[in-house]
Amino acid sequence: MVTPVKIVVPVKLLPSPDAARALGDELHGVNDGANRPIVFCDDAAQAYDRRNMGWDIDAQTVAITTMSGRLKGISFICSPEHCISKTIVTTAERTGHGISLEELKGIRERVRLRKPQRVALHRGA
Secondary structure, three states: OOOOOOOOOOEEEEOOHHHHHHHHHHHHHHHHHOOOOOOOOOOOOOOOOHHHEEEEOOOOEEEEEEOOEEEEEEEEEEOHHHHHHHHHHHHHHHHOOOOOOOOOOOHHHHOOOOHHHHHHHHHOO
16 A cells, blocks of 8 residues: 655755845745744745656755745755655666665564674674
8 A cells, every 4th residue: 555655854045134024024024924923033944845846856955935036045054854764765666666764663573683684783783
């Protein structure tokens, strides 16, 4: 059975001063329409989705659609895990192969390893 998965990717935007002002204006515009005020913090996460963002992974830039237009070429930093995951997914798409995910919670209780494997596991090798 295939189930859809929501992927959340932590990225840190590194906007130019002009782009930072435009993003701040965007947030203030959203605040005006919100029932409760939203406070912008430099180190806080802001939710965006793929419908209003365009990614250029190779150049590590993103374009964000705002109320005042589209901001292009905003640099970002992603986690190394995301870069590795992106490479795996791109390769699977290009070659027509699938990716299987396994729930590993409680695996030590479910699986019995051979003695050399247990020794290596608990030795930290």
